[in-house]
Amino acid sequence: MEGGLPEKYRVAIVGSGNWGCVAAKLIATNTLKHNIFHDEIRMWVYAETLPNGEKLVDVINQTNVNVKYLPVRGANMLVFVTPHQFVEDACKRLAGKLRGDTEAISLIKGMEVKVDVPSMISSLISKQLGVDCCVLMGANIADEIAEEKFSEATLGYRENREVAERWARLFATPYFAVTPVQDVEGVELCGTLKNIVALAAGFVDGLGMGSNTKAAIIRIGLNEMRAFSKRLFPSVQDDTFFESCGVADLIATCFGGRNRKVAEAFVINEGKRTFDELEAELLQGQKLQGVLTAKEVYGVLERNGWFDVFPLFTTIHDICVGNKSPSAIVRLYQL
Numbered sequence: 555m556e557g558g559l560p561e562k563y564r565v566a567i568v569g570s571g572n573w574g575c576v577a578a579k580l581i582a583t584n585t586l587k588h589n590i591f592h593d594e595i596r597m598w599v600y601a602e603t604l605p606n607g608e609k610l611v612d613v614i615n616q617t618n619v620n621v622k623y624l625p626v627r628g629a630n631m632l633v634f635v636t637p638h639q640f641v642e643d644a645c646k647r648l649a650g651k652l653r654g655d656t657e658a659i660s661l662i663k664g665m666e667v668k669v670d671v672p673s674m675i676s677s678l679i680s681k682q683l684g685v686d687c688c689v690l691m692g693a694n695i696a697d698e699i700a701e702e703k704f705s706e707a708t709l710g711y712r713e714n715r716e717v718a719e720r721w722a723r724l725f726a727t728p729y730f731a732v733t734p735v736q737d738v739e740g741v742e743l744c745g746t747l748k749n750i751v752a753l754a755a756g757f758v759d760g761l762g763m764g765s766n767t768k769a770a771i772i773r774i775g776l777n778e779m780r781a782f783s784k785r786l787f788p789s790v791q792d793d794t795f796f797e798s799c800g801v802a803d804l805i806a807t808c809f810g811g812r813n814r815k816v817a818e819a820f821v822i823n824e825g826k827r828t829f830d831e832l833e834a835e836l837l838q839g840q841k842l843q844g845v846l847t848a849k850e851v852y853g854v855l856e857r858n859g860w861f862d863v864f865p866l867f868t869t870i871h872d873i874c875v876g877n878k879s880p881s882a883i884v885r886l887y888q889l
């Protein structure tokens with residue numbers, strides 16, 4: 555309590571990539587608007603030098619977004635938005651430095667597989683930091699939200715509706731509609747697995763196939779997403795796949811996402827350039843999630859003997875690592 559008034563919630567953002575910076579804009583709108591939030595937002599920025607020699611932290615501090623490069627100490631609402639391969643390291647740096655009343659939310663689309671046992675990123679954050687962690691996923695291509703084009707998002711929460719509504723209040727704007735759903739794993743797996751299907755959409759585009767083929771890939775992909783999610787977490791609800799995090803994100807990513815774009819280039823270059831090379835050239839510092847997620851999911855399929863049940867996921871990984879040609883994507887059911 556400050557002077558008898560309830561203490562305001564303090565927000566910090568862990569991650570400063572494409573989505574992190576746009577999410578900061580949404581949050582800044584609401585911390586200025588709603589009295590329950592402190593209007594200063596702190597951002598944890600990975601210390602790196604950009605190809606033009608400028609320091610990322612300097613670039614961010616020069617923007618009009620109301621963010622500052624400061625440690626997250628003092629914050630009690632933590633927003634995680636790094637590429638998924640970096641979150642564990644970020645958590646290690648934060649462990650032991652957080653307030654006892656800290657809550658977290660993950661905007662990260664990805665999973666962590668250790669010795670073939672999958673763990674969702676929200677669980678990893680919860681375990682490593684001892685905090686409750688919601689998730690926010692959806693058809694949210696960051697560049698479009700930066701231009702304030704209308705989008706929807708799904709907020710997955712475990713039990714506490716009040717906490718979910720506070721997070722929704724932090725993100726929602728007239729052009730960014732947030733729907734809470736009590737299904738953390740379902741929401742998070744939708745966001746994670748759609749990145750694999752987006753690669754298949756890119757292969758199809760690179761092969762010059764048409765809308766029917768892409769629609770087929772999206773349909774098969776959605777089915778595999780649902781089946782895989784329910785095998786890992788039987789509590790996952792079918793309805794979640796009809797929220798923004800499900801079918802809507804799948805459509806957005808299969809038409810406008812970075813995974814699609816790089817996978818298309820992979821086919822056009824006839825596999826002569828690796829995904830790493832194409833990522834560096836086409837995304838200029840942004841990170842692909844789909845190729846790594848395809849590998850992680852492949853490990854789970856292999857361990858459980860599930861290749862036959864998930865022919866699309868299996869084939870996408872095989873294409874990524876050069877074991878099959880991209881045209882295998884349309885021969886999934888060949889006898």
Ligand SMILES: NC(=O)c1ccc[n+]([C@@H]2O[C@H](COP(=O)([O-])OP(=O)(O)OC[C@H]3O[C@@H](n4cnc5c(N)ncnc54)[C@H](O)[C@@H]3O)[C@@H](O)[C@H]2O)c1
Nearest residue numbers: 570571572573574600635636637640662663695696840841
């Ligand atoms: N970009 C989008 O449109 C979008 C939309 C919704 C969700 N997401 C998800 O949000 C997450 C973050 O995506 P993004 O687009 O903001 O990131 P990005 O692709 O822009 O990530 C690049 C960032 O990673 C940071 N980085 C590089 N190496 C690092 C390291 N070793 N440790 C920590 N950070 C490092 C860099 O500072 C850089 O800013 C991903 O899971 C993504 O799937 C992205």
Ligand SMILES: O=P(O)(O)OC[C@H](O)CO
Nearest residue numbers: 692693694695811812813
């Ligand atoms: O650009 P992608 O393929 O990483 O997709 C971005 C977002 O996840 C779309 O919601």
